Amino acid sequence: QNSLPINIAIMSLIVIGGLGFQVSSELINKKSIKKLSVHGKLVLIMSSLLIVGGAFIFFLIEHGNSFTLGGEGAYSKVIQSLFQSVVTRTAGFYSVNIGKLRDTSVVLMIILMFIGGSPGSTAGGLKTTTFGVLFASTIATIRGEENVVIFKKKIPNATIQKALALVMISIFLVIGISFVLTLTEVNNFLDILFEVTSAYATVGLTRGITPGLTDIGKLIITLTMYIGRIGPLTMAFAFGKASKSSKLDFPDANISVG
Template structure:
């Protein structure tokens, strides 16, 4: 199989195996078998690091079921090939050329050069960041719960948030589907959570660049674009949410100044494809909800644990608009001209993603008895592997759940990867057609 086909089949196998484990009575607190559709949806959401749930994680699943989810999140976030490579390292096995090609596809790299070294850094970054965050969470939550539970909660949420999954266990404490609403004004929980989301969404290429910055004293063009675009979207998102929700008594209106600041910043970071929420998403004004849809569609960055069309794609599109308005032939970012194939790929990826979201939304409007904004929000959240919800996920029909399963799967792997895996093998063209002109605008 080709590398894209290997990735698709590998993720599909993990999802089906995870669904089988979640169906077992051992995984459910009521001692009954979870329906196949609900188990498949939950396993897909965990493996594709989305966070959409049809049953509350903290109250419905036993310790065994929660550990199954945690394993699916870790494997899905880092990639099953990364985990397989880690096992190969442990047994001192050689990484074959085919494995390197698959890793190159999984991490969205342009070449195989340094791919094994990058895998070592990926694993190191993941364990160091998750471990540090788990300790900080455990120390903070030890004031609210027994120390053993605080340690377990710290580990679970550190892995879930770094991998941009958004699963939480606060159901028994704050009520089902409550997420982080109990800690809306807590600076420690907010800072650690946002750090995990941002670091997981930046991508391992950027983390590697930042790690080597003391030695190299330079950042790659990719890292500059990702960091600047991520910062811009977070700041802009926080301002927009604060402005539109400032007087909304159901969200920010009843909070004090600091709580408003933390809540607006938190909800601007969460659409980086993580999914936790500290305020009621369904109670937000439609302007804020629609803006969050845009943020979710953009998503995280290439080579990260997140989804969406990616920040670099959005930056290229913005650069193309600016170049066209200014009458320039080239798209220039940080004094670097972009190759034409990068522009074609960005446009293709955006149109495929937009078409997917539109088609699934249109179908769901006929199968589900819900408002259009809620269906569009849910579909975009699934495609961007975000996990934010306006509360309609448990109410979806079986057809709706299956459609969102496919959407989460496509969002995690990327429309282009799916197209390469399912489409015919590309062949080099032996001739070029004569150039023609059409009128635009």
Template sequence: MGRLISKLENIEMNPPRVLLLGFGGLIFLGAILLNLPIASQNGESIGFINAMFTAASSVCVTGLVVVNTAYHWTLFGQVVIILLIQAGGLGFMTLATIMALLIGKKITLKERLVIKEQLNQETMSGLVRLTKYVVLATFSIEGIGALLFSTRFIPMYGLVKGIWYSVFHAISAFCNAGFDISGDSIVPFVGDYVINLTICGLIIVGGLGFTVYLDIGKHKKFRKFSLHTKLVLTITSALLILGTLIFYMLESDNQLTLGDLNLNQRILASFFQATVPRTAGFYSVNMAALRDSSIFLMIILMFIGGSPCSTGGGIKTTTFGSLVLATLSVIKGNKDVVAFKKRISYDVINKSIAIIMIGLIWVVSVSFILTITEDADFLDLLFETTSAFATVGLTTGVTPELSDVGKLILTFTMYAGRVGPLTMAFAFSKHHKPVSYKYSEGNIMVG
């Protein structure tokens, strides 16, 4: 026993492992609180597996639920959920840093390394300043969103309930969580421009990334933006436009989704459904009635997800963009991968390939396992798995019907998706010292 304790004490707590433990600790704490009878309206415990699934969905800002958030949870339960969403959206190290600064504690080098890993930064320069900006920007944007929501919710529900609805949905939307307390997401408000466009705006802004805000605020003009910001804005715009057009074409004559809406409502609903896979689990049409082609479109959008250093999930827009640019460079016969007259390093391309491959292997493997443990169509299970991995929260109705094994598998999938597949791989891999030699080059045939 003494030898085991000694080995545990000697385990190197590198930044990826600290992040894994931090998010895991938040999930476990949330599960304990949500498992309390006081959290459920029927006065009975929901069961630890269901509580842990909901806590993971909250901390990982996913939005998948096994019970209806509006009807099952008490005010205590809803407050726990929204606090977990806020903590998960900001990141536990961001909150820990702010708390440390408030009490005058110095941020150590090790803590800065963890912050660097969490915010996906290349250097440690200005990390504390960036952390302060992340918190200030988050609360400011959520406040604006809550103010816009209040113009609709207060007249509907009264002052106190209207404010609570406004704050809850503003946090849930900006953190790309997708939890709602209206009972049926945004379906009752499918034609409401204020509610729909506010949610879309919060999701888009939340999915751009905090470093993009800083760059836009500093340089103002597109030509002066960094390559990262240019790629994020370009890819995000392209996905939103293409997603809206394709969804409209696929569903405009489907009487169970867009068919019964007028032209303006169809366009609004199409834009909304193209936005939410970026990665928030709100919906304004019946998800179970979508055509298979629309479901597959949303799987693609969910897998790509948001952008680095944001509240969004998925493999990230720049990862997808880097691989597309690399493919185009091969087709054109170019040696370098170039975007906006800037060369993208092969380290970035290799990292992008690793992220996409890990993501694909994870989604395919989990989907395969769920076909064994669950009684549902494969496309629905693939949709559910992608939604969990990309921390989206959209579902075709499979979530409440999952077995305990399925819930545990998707809980871990949400966890892996939130901390990042590459971060998880680094956390469990052994650190190897760089070698000072190169092997001779070999040749293989591909394609």
């Protein structure tokens, strides 16, 4: 738990594996962050924010919890908070008792697992770039800007639509599967949601309920892992019927939103 070299080694491997092969290749070949593509810059910034932000919030929540970080020194609390923030987004290791976490920390870990790593990496989840694109789109909408711009580059509407579709499909899948498991299992909803998100993002963390799941529950979790690993959009494109391109254009419709 408190060995700095071991923690740094494990966290470094996890971060590198979660960046994606494209970003790793760019870092090796271009050797300058300024020369990276927009994709590479977005991956590095989002990954850094999630790691540091996740660790800081985890520390604030758990530093007084006697079952997790409460009995540790300041140095150990910082290291374990950083470690838990890193591993939650892909690796599934843990240095604290996951079953004794406060509910707020559980929600935080669910969010981090749901976002996951980056495209083209060994990590699962929604992906950092998807979250980054939607965040930038939200900011642009609030500011009343017509285009979504990241690092002085315009993001195509098709990319934003794919990101939004991925988020909506992922939310429906995770919530829907969790709802089904509440009918087959006796565990509380938060533990089930944690389990489903962990499976969907192929993280591997559990609050200890996996061995007690019914056979149906274990089968559902297994299928969730496959869906998460293959990707919901990939499966949707594989099983869906591609529509033929149409030359017709339709008038705009005014719909009140929000």
